[in-house]
Amino acid sequence: MNEMRPDTFDENAKAALQDEVLRGALTKATGLFGERRTAAVEEVPDWEPLRERARQVKEEVLAHLDEYLPRFVMNAERQGIVVHWARDAKEACQVVVDLATARGVKTVVKSKSMTTEEIHLNAALEREAVEPVETDLGEWIIQLAGETPSHIIVPAIHKTKRQVAELFTEKIGIPATDDEKELTRCARDVLRARFAEADMGISGANFAIAETGSILLLENEGNIRLTTSLPRFHLAVLGIEKIIPTLADLAAFLRLLPRSGTGQHLTSYQSILSGPRRDGDTEGPEEVHVLLLDNGRSRMLRERVTRQSLACIRCGACLNACPVYQQVGGHAYGSVYPGPIGAIITPQLSGLHKAAQLPYASSLCGACRQVCPVKIDIPELLLHLRHRIASGEGLPGSDVPGRPLLERFGFKLWAWAMRGPRRYRIANRLLRWLAPLRVGPVRAWTAARDLRPPAKRTFRDAWRDGIEDPS
Amino acid sequence: MRVALFPTCLVDQFWPSVGVATVRVLRRVGCEVMFDEQLTCCGQPAFNTGYREEAARVAGPVVDRLDAMGVDAVVVPSGSCGAMFRHLTEVFPSGPRADRARAVASMTHELSSFLVDVLGRTDVGGRFDGRVTWHDGCHGLRELSIHSAPRRLIADVEGAELVEMGSADSCCGFGGTFSVKYPEISVAMLDAKLEKLPNADVRAVVSGDVSCLMQIGGRLSRLGSPVKALHLAELLAGSEGAS
Amino acid sequence: MSEDAKREILASIAAALASSRELEGDPPPLDPSTSRCAVPTIAATERLSRFRGMLERVGAGCTVVANLEDAATAVRDTLREAGAEKVAVSNADVVSELAQRLEGVALVDDLGDRAALLDCPAGLTTAQFGIAETGTLVLVSSAETHRLVSLLPPLHVAVLRESRILGTLDDALKVVGPDGDATEISRAITFVTGPSRTADIELTLVVGVHGPKHLQVIVVREEDSA
Numbered sequence A: 001m002n003e004m005r006p007d008t009f010d011e012n013a014k015a016a017l018q019d020e021v022l023r024g025a026l027t028k029a030t031g032l033f034g035e036r037r038t039a040a041v042e043e044v045p046d047w048e049p050l051r052e053r054a055r056q057v058k059e060e061v062l063a064h065l066d067e068y069l070p071r072f073v074m075n076a077e078r079q080g081i082v083v084h085w086a087r088d089a090k091e092a093c094q095v096v097v098d099l100a101t102a103r104g105v106k107t108v109v110k111s112k113s114m115t116t117e118e119i120h121l122n123a124a125l126e127r128e129a130v131e132p133v134e135t136d137l138g139e140w141i142i143q144l145a146g147e148t149p150s151h152i153i154v155p156a157i158h159k160t161k162r163q164v165a166e167l168f169t170e171k172i173g174i175p176a177t178d179d180e181k182e183l184t185r186c187a188r189d190v191l192r193a194r195f196a197e198a199d200m201g202i203s204g205a206n207f208a209i210a211e212t213g214s215i216l217l218l219e220n221e222g223n224i225r226l227t228t229s230l231p232r233f234h235l236a237v238l239g240i241e242k243i244i245p246t247l248a249d250l251a252a253f254l255r256l257l258p259r260s261g262t263g264q265h266l267t268s269y270q271s272i273l274s275g276p277r278r279d280g281d282t283e284g285p286e287e288v289h290v291l292l293l294d295n296g297r298s299r300m301l302r303e304r305v306t307r308q309s310l311a312c313i314r315c316g317a318c319l320n321a322c323p324v325y326q327q328v329g330g331h332a333y334g335s336v337y338p339g340p341i342g343a344i345i346t347p348q349l350s351g352l353h354k355a356a357q358l359p360y361a362s363s364l365c366g367a368c369r370q371v372c373p374v375k376i377d378i379p380e381l382l383l384h385l386r387h388r389i390a391s392g393e394g395l396p397g398s399d400v401p402g403r404p405l406l407e408r409f410g411f412k413l414w415a416w417a418m419r420g421p422r423r424y425r426i427a428n429r430l431l432r433w434l435a436p437l438r439v440g441p442v443r444a445w446t447a448a449r450d451l452r453p454p455a456k457r458t459f460r461d462a463w464r465d466g467i468e469d470p471s
Numbered sequence B: 001m002r003v004a005l006f007p008t009c010l011v012d013q014f015w016p017s018v019g020v021a022t023v024r025v026l027r028r029v030g031c032e033v034m035f036d037e038q039l040t041c042c043g044q045p046a047f048n049t050g051y052r053e054e055a056a057r058v059a060g061p062v063v064d065r066l067d068a069m070g071v072d073a074v075v076v077p078s079g080s081c082g083a084m085f086r087h088l089t090e091v092f093p094s095g096p097r098a099d100r101a102r103a104v105a106s107m108t109h110e111l112s113s114f115l116v117d118v119l120g121r122t123d124v125g126g127r128f129d130g131r132v133t134w135h136d137g138c139h140g141l142r143e144l145s146i147h148s149a150p151r152r153l154i155a156d157v158e159g160a161e162l163v164e165m166g167s168a169d170s171c172c173g174f175g176g177t178f179s180v181k182y183p184e185i186s187v188a189m190l191d192a193k194l195e196k197l198p199n200a201d202v203r204a205v206v207s208g209d210v211s212c213l214m215q216i217g218g219r220l221s222r223l224g225s226p227v228k229a230l231h232l233a234e235l236l237a238g239s240e241g242a243s
Numbered sequence C: 001m002s003e004d005a006k007r008e009i010l011a012s013i014a015a016a017l018a019s020s021r022e023l024e025g026d027p028p029p030l031d032p033s034t035s036r037c038a039v040p041t042i043a044a045t046e047r048l049s050r051f052r053g054m055l056e057r058v059g060a061g062c063t064v065v066a067n068l069e070d071a072a073t074a075v076r077d078t079l080r081e082a083g084a085e086k087v088a089v090s091n092a093d094v095v096s097e098l099a100q101r102l103e104g105v106a107l108v109d110d111l112g113d114r115a116a117l118l119d120c121p122a123g124l125t126t127a128q129f130g131i132a133e134t135g136t137l138v139l140v141s142s143a144e145t146h147r148l149v150s151l152l153p154p155l156h157v158a159v160l161r162e163s164r165i166l167g168t169l170d171d172a173l174k175v176v177g178p179d180g181d182a183t184e185i186s187r188a189i190t191f192v193t194g195p196s197r198t199a200d201i202e203l204t205l206v207v208g209v210h211g212p213k214h215l216q217v218i219v220v221r222e223e224d225s226a
């Protein structure tokens, strides 16, 4: 499979639109999650105040991250957690590889973590002969298939039961079946053995609590509980934006996140983890480490508008609500972070020049903003990024993307024409003359849609002649 | 009440009958309608594509003129352009135009919301024979909270029956320059929406935005569908034939 | 390397925020009126029924018994129904007491013996708290060794005293937090709401993927039973 990149979004999307299986799966999944979310939200009478509270808590932390992050670190260290830092993906991978090899680790069990995917940790571990085993069922399927996730919550959303069955037959030698219970049971057996032998567990974290130095992980399967309690060494990799002030603040997020993501009132498990086992304990990892990753996040703090992107709690609601995502799915975005959140985060993390298409991959319909549990104004951010591209200003810490010259010229011309009544009239004539030529945008429009011909008599003509009431 | 009509560039250039219908409806409910040739475009195409300077250059004279016209309200037959007037405060964050932009934004109303929420009218005397379905334009719906006003207006049009489609609030895929930057996605979005058109013999998809209607109508006509795209103003004016 | 990274990241955060404060000012402080407790607590008399209702919603079983004697019967019945001849037991006193009354069931009580735990069809623990709002069990690791017993076997039987059922998530976070019962936060606090589940294959719900397939909660009403 070709690796998809964000700067080929147009090509990726076209390919996705041809994939009927994918589109069927997307329609089903986004529709189902959308409905479940609506039902779950309706149960909460104070949904809007709850969202507002969560937004404020996130903004409070992000606007004072210089205080909250050190507070988290201090309390985590007090609990016996070893804290590491990484400026970028490469450094992060190096830290993890060094920790693993220093302990002679051969097998790592991993629970779903977008942050480790962002830094391409698996490839880095494999290069050092450390085998990473994804243990979330969907992630494991993807890993067996050598693919990348297509949805934040359901990574293998693009695969049918039959495809999974064929994959299992090929890779783990089970007899053909099309019973998802049987497939799941086989996965449990194979992965139990991997859990039993693993010397290290790597997880992400949904939240990190400054007040106690704890991390919190949400899940349904139980693989995170296994990852964080069976191996003797547990490492959590998290972005510096995951901090929330206090344990009490969790309540709002626990009410918002599962409802927004899967439409559950709560996921099956939440683990609040605060350090390694103590003397006399017979369970829990002997070592717990946390790796804090920047990788472009700190520069996003510079402005209120970009800072909001760091409030994301990765619930996936905006993907399900997005009419573009519903059509093209996650792979088209060419990034770990797909959908609306991906369209604003990828260009900021990887550099505007590497993902300049993504801010335009939206009709600005605003469905994402409406469902986002932390009220991120995604359309505002899309507009902001478009402005930074069109104006040539770029973003701090990112190369300036090439400016679309023809488009720029077009808008300059347009602005000239719209500025006064006389020029506007000339423009109308030009438009009427150009439209039938079917070039540029007109051609793009008319491939599958008829274009209403520009009017010979415009509204202002009618006005000048006088508008009579019909008798 | 003296109102200025901001017809929008698309209505002016592509669908003038909507502007004419808007004038008639407004007069019918007792408004004195003003128009000025300087009222060209709100700047939205440029703003939404990232060209804020160009948007400012276009919207500036419009704001000045609307402010100077001394009207009680500005009426726009478009939720999208209506929402753009709110964004003008971002286009003109400071300076003398900032005050004017704020003043103009606060007296600007999308047509259906002006009729129902400002004037308190739902029966404006339209006539239409048959069933119609309603498409919520995204910006009207999500930025101006326009949901019930157009439905109440349609309900009071003599002879018209509103049949909701399952996907009234899903995007039609237009999205300004999006529709030509990513034409395949844009059309796929629309087709997904149109799949949920009610079977029940609907004569027209009605909306408050000419932009959405160009998208919806352009596709319906390409597919050879008998269903028409109709602007709310035309339905209310009872001048469906004009399009 | 990590020291350099730490210094640089903190400096970068400080610089970004300084520039933001200069240009945009400090953001407004948290508005206290957007209260932390959006959900009013649930009255003690209503907690059990709410708790039970929520458990049933997520496909967990709930038996309410009068005393420890009856709890033992309920545990025995649950094990028999599941065909479990062995049960792993945590180190809680109540669990030990119950275990004595489980004639005919082999006990696995060496909590360090991972192989035995991995092989065991059932696990018996208590829960430190319940949460009525969500039908959740709260397992606090400093009070009991039950991280693995509650996780590895396909059947998890949890015994909970009715008086330990709290109202809301907020109530639970308060008691397990640093200003609650504990002077220091416990190493692992686990919220359990129903069985382990996945919908990763074609969105079809399957229970028991990595953790227990079945969760049976036994609520004991008698107060002085342990």
Ligand code: SF4
Pocket: A260, A311, A312, A313, A314, A315, A316, A317, A318, A319, A341, A368, A371, A372, A373, A374, A375, A376
């Ligand atoms: S942006 Fe909002 S809706 Fe989208 S994943 Fe993040 S938190 Fe969820």
